[in-house]
Each structure stands twice: as structure tokens, then as C-alpha cells.
Amino acid sequence: MKQIPPEYYQIMEQLQAVDFVLVELTLYLDTHPDDLEAIRQFNHYVKERKTIKKAFESQFGPLMQYGHSYSGHPWNWNEPPWPWQV
Numbered sequence: 001m002k003q004i005p006p007e008y009y010q011i012m013e014q015l016q017a018v019d020f021v022l023v024e025l026t027l028y029l030d031t032h033p034d035d036l037e038a039i040r041q042f043n044h045y046v047k048e049r050k051t052i053k054k055a056f057e058s059q060f061g062p063l064m065q066y067g068h069s070y071s072g073h074p075w076n077w078n079e080p081p082w083p084w085q086v
Contacts, residue, residue: 011056015063018049 025042032038057063 008060011052011059015049015052015056018045018052021045022049 022042022045025038025045029035029038029042053063
């Protein structure tokens with residue numbers, strides 16, 4: 001397996017932190033659907049997640065299949081490590 005640079009783990013950690021915030025906000029908003037500030041926070045972190053995901057994928061390849069991430073040329077879905085392998 002190829003060597004994984006430290007930036008891989010740094011960006012992955014940022015992505016996981018934002019995902020955690022989004023899960024928590026989703027749970028909160030399920031019971032407080034009219035909380036405008038929570039909705040603003042949720043939308044802020046959705047935008048932040050997209051930015052981080054784009055940065056990760058531009059350096060290390062796609063995170064998800066089934067239309068959630070683009071593939072480079074040549075087809076690069078078979079290039080490890082996959083995010084769940086690290």
C-alpha cells in the first residue's frame with residue numbers, strides 16, 4: 001500500500017469533525033424545527049463540509065460512490081487507500 005501523507009489525516013479529521021456537528025444539529029433540529037439559529041448553523045456547516053470534501057477529493061481521490069463524488073481519469077475508484085481503510 002502506498003504511503004499516506006499527514007495532510008490526508010488532517011483533512012479527514014476536519015471532515016469528521018464537521019460531520020459530527022451536522023449529525024448533532026440534525027438530531028436537535030428534528031425536535032426543534034423552528035430554531036432559525038440552528039438552521040443557520042446547519043447550513044453553514046453544510047457549506048463548510050462541501051469545501052473540505054472538495055479539498056480532500058482534489059488531493060486524494062473520491063470519498064463516496066453512487067454519484068456523490070466525481071472520478072478522475074482514468075477511473076480511480078480502485079486506488080487504495082479508501083477512507084474506511086485508514
